[in-house]
Amino acid sequence: MYKYEKTNRRCNVICARNFFSRFGNYVFLKKIYYRHGKKPNTNAVKFLLICLILMTSIVAVSIVLSAAEKGDNALGLSDYDNFIWPVVMQNPEDFDESRPAEVSTMVSAAVWKASAEKKDDRNRINDDGQLVLSFDEVSEACEILFGRSFEKSDLIGVNEDFFKFDENKSCFFVESVSGVDNYIPHTVNAYRKGDDIILRVGYVIPSERFEPDMSGIRENNISKYKIYHLKTDKTTGRKYVSAVE
Secondary structure, eight states: OOOOOOOOTHHHHHHHHHHHGGGGOHHHHHHHHEETTTEEOHHHHHHHHHHHHHHHHHHHHHHHHHHHHHHHTSSOHHHHHHHHHHHHTTOOOOBOSSSOOOHHHHHHHHHHHHHHHHTTOGGGBOTTSOEEEEHHHHHHHHHHHHSOOOOGGGGTTTOOTTEEEETTTTEEEEOOOOOTTSOEEEEEEEEEETTEEEEEEEEEOGGGTTOSOGGGOOGGGEEEEEEEEEEEOTTTOOEEEEEEO
16 A cells, blocks of 8 residues: 655745745845945845745745646546546456456456447447447457456356357447446546556445536545556556556
8 A cells, every 4th residue: 555645845935935025125125235324235145145046946846846746647637537437337356467357357347448438339239229349349448458358268157237248249249237336436646656657546436426526525425445556558658457456
């Protein structure tokens, strides 16, 4: 488990601004600049210049660190939600690359992802009202989500209530269903750890899924939290879910 702490870097700038605010008084500056009202106080001028340089440095560092922090979350939390949604819906057991997710979890998540992408194509709906997906389409969706796929032989006994796999036609037949009974993700924060992106994800209670403002979800709307690891595929350059804990 990784601990995430977000530092409020603005406080440094605010403190610096409050410290130097008294120099805004012209009379005070005049008293410092002139010693005994006759000769310029060069030491005081040097001190003021050093203070101004330090304040400028603090502001510059704060801006750079803030930009770096935003860069770690370049996609935006809602984009992470959209990506991991099919996985969260399966409420998977913890897994990592040495102990991969169950095939049934990967297949179900891949079917959800492919279905969401193809659901508006009316040419894919058969006479029974089912959405037809090829094996290759679901396999590719699994590769995108988990960085690995599955074989047709792995699908024996994997059929879920909402889809069936026809080995002869090499197609998935997906029923028209709703996901109202499944958790949805609410990513609380995201940060980098080496080349990985670490997400702290809240599992939103299904009955609260239609909150008008997901960013305003109350703590008691979240059933539990999980940590999702996103790793970069060196071949494709895409992120995939490498672990859940």
